[in-house]
Amino acid sequence: MSKRIMVVVLALAVAFGCFTMAVTAKGNEKVSVTLNSNDTDFLSAVVNADYSAEVTVPKGSVISAGELKGTISMTDIDSLGIEGTRTYSKGITTGVEKEVLLDNYLPAFTNATISGAVDSVDYKYNVVAEDTAEAYTITATPEDEDAVRAAYQAAASHITASTKAEDDSYALIPGTAYVQIGTEKLVFENTEETMKLDNIMQGTGLKAEIRSAVELIEADELEDAQVEVFLPAGTVLAVGQSIVTLDDAATIKMYGYEDNEDVNTILSKLRDCETNEQIILTAVLFISDFANAIEGQDLVVNVEFEETTTEISGSIDSALADKDTTIELVCDGEVVDSITASDSYSFDAVANGTYTIRVSKENHVTREYEIDVNGEVVIEDLDINLIGDVNGDDKLNVMDYAETLKHVRKTNALEGYAFDCADVNGDGKVTVSDYAAILRHVKKTANLW
Numbered sequence: 453m454s455k456r457i458m459v460v461v462l463a464l465a466v467a468f469g470c471f472t473m474a475v476t477a478k479g480n481e482k483v484s485v486t487l488n489s490n491d492t493d494f495l496s497a498v499v500n501a502d503y504s505a506e507v508t509v510p511k512g513s514v515i516s517a518g519e520l521k522g523t524i525s526m527t528d529i530d531s532l533g534i535e536g537t538r539t540y541s542k543g544i545t546t547g548v549e550k551e552v553l554l555d556n557y558l559p560a561f562t563n564a565t566i567s568g569a570v571d572s573v574d575y576k577y578n579v580v581a582e583d584t585a586e587a588y589t590i591t592a593t594p595e596d597e598d599a600v601r602a603a604y605q606a607a608a609s610h611i612t613a614s615t616k617a618e619d620d621s622y623a624l625i626p627g628t629a630y631v632q633i634g635t636e637k638l639v640f641e642n643t644e645e646t647m648k649l650d651n652i653m654q655g656t657g658l659k660a661e662i663r664s665a666v667e668l669i670e671a672d673e674l675e676d677a678q679v680e681v682f683l684p685a686g687t688v689l690a691v692g693q694s695i696v697t698l699d700d701a702a703t704i705k706m707y708g709y710e711d712n713e714d715v716n717t718i719l720s721k722l723r724d725c726e727t728n729e730q731i732i733l734t735a736v737l738f739i740s741d742f743a744n745a746i747e748g749q750d751l752v753v754n755v756e757f758e759e760t761t762t763e764i765s766g767s768i769d770s771a772l773a774d775k776d777t778t779i780e781l782v783c784d785g786e787v788v789d790s791i792t793a794s795d796s797y798s799f800d801a802v803a804n805g806t807y808t809i810r811v812s813k814e815n816h817v818t819r820e821y822e823i824d825v826n827g828e829v830v831i832e833d834l835d836i837n838l839i840g841d842v843n844g845d846d847k848l849n850v851m852d853y854a855e856t857l858k859h860v861r862k863t864n865a866l867e868g869y870a871f872d873c874a875d876v877n878g879d880g881k882v883t884v885s886d887y888a889a890i891l892r893h894v895k896k897t898a899n900l901w
């Protein structure tokens with residue numbers, strides 16, 4: 453597998469990044485991406501606050517020998533923790549021997565529509581190209597801004613964005629990820645920790661394990677799409693200090709372009725590139741070929757997410773072994789699942805979120821555990837006490853009323869669950885009444901239960 457195939461990975465990563473950051477742009481904020489060669493911008497792409505997008509190639513733009521630099525700017529994006537404008541740039545040596553005049557590669561494209569659904573939320577863009585003496589510009593305008601916003605929000609609900617301390621860029625694509633275009637399928641094994649942008653940009657630094665992390669295979673034609681991309685939950689893209697993580701597996705299906713051998717063989721063409729110059733020319737040609745393939749077409753791009761679920765399980769420690777314990781799983785105040793069990797329990801297929809596990813049993817003090825679920829298996833052992841069993845040894849004796857008395861006398865305060873166990877009359881306070889009731893139970897003059 454050629455290391456050059458990694459450029460495809462990079463392109464996907466950038467596309468994913470632009471997408472996710474576009475998703476989080478709100479209000480007046482915006483995202484821009486510029487590509488620059490010898491200090492002259494030859495391409496700029498902007499996502500505006502109204503979810504419109506614009507790609508501009510100034511006429512006379514040239515990619516020349518020396519550095520090719522990509523810059524992404526993000527302005528006031530709350531969900532990424534970005535205040536003001538954060539800009540991140542990265543350069544590579546083009547290796548271009550003869551200047552590439554982009555005017556010669558501009559497509560004949562004039563218009564198309566792009567529509568589809570994200571999680572069943574419909575959206576539609578009208579895409580129009582304008583070719584003037586100054587620039588070639590493609591503008592994508594939402595047909596209905598509210599619908600597009602809803603679709604972006606649907607996508608954003610499956611993504612976690614945050615800020616990290618280190619300023620490095622990488623993509624982490626778990627195994628089983630793939631990209632299929634026509635019958636060519638690029639399959640990822642695992643890129644964990646190896647896909648640093650610096651490694652990819654510097655051919656010599658590229659590790660063998662990155663090269664072995666992807667494989668290009670011949671696949672059967674897709675039944676319901678021309679292009680299909682699968683990204684598992686846990687796919688991560690970091691650009692500078694901004695990091696986005698896909699919480700749920702995403703499948704992106706695209707169809708509606710004029711079937712075209714040039715478009716459908718892009719993966720193998722990139723694989724066969726030997727130099728940066730070949731990669732740049734192949735990429736430029738591909739973009740032009742693809743724009744021509746969607747000319748006048750209604751391109752459909754659907755995104756579906758598969759909710760990630762996991763298991764919560766653990767042991768149960770309680771008294772009165774002949775009676776069952778009730779375990780309720782609570783989310784946002786609603787009981788979403790409930791089971792009765794004795795020594796151990798488990799909840800299957802739990803979606804990501806923050807939960808309370810509420811444990812109750814006859815003659816026991818109900819206890820709640822707060823847990824965060826984020827796709828990983830959760831082990832939470834549960835331990836509940838009999839009413840009045842302040843020290844949790846499953847017996848009521850002098851130890852328990854002594855602890856309670858220390859609280860009443862303010863010599864040693866009870867806290868948390870021990871406090872709840874001592875508050876046997878359930879009035880929210882631990883007083884001499886609770887002490888007296890525990891004492892009566894121990895002396896067998898009046899039982900608590």
Ligand SMILES: [Ca+2]
Nearest residue numbers: 841843845847
């Ligand atoms: Ca006890």
Ligand SMILES: [Ca+2]
Nearest residue numbers: 875879881886
């Ligand atoms: Ca009390």
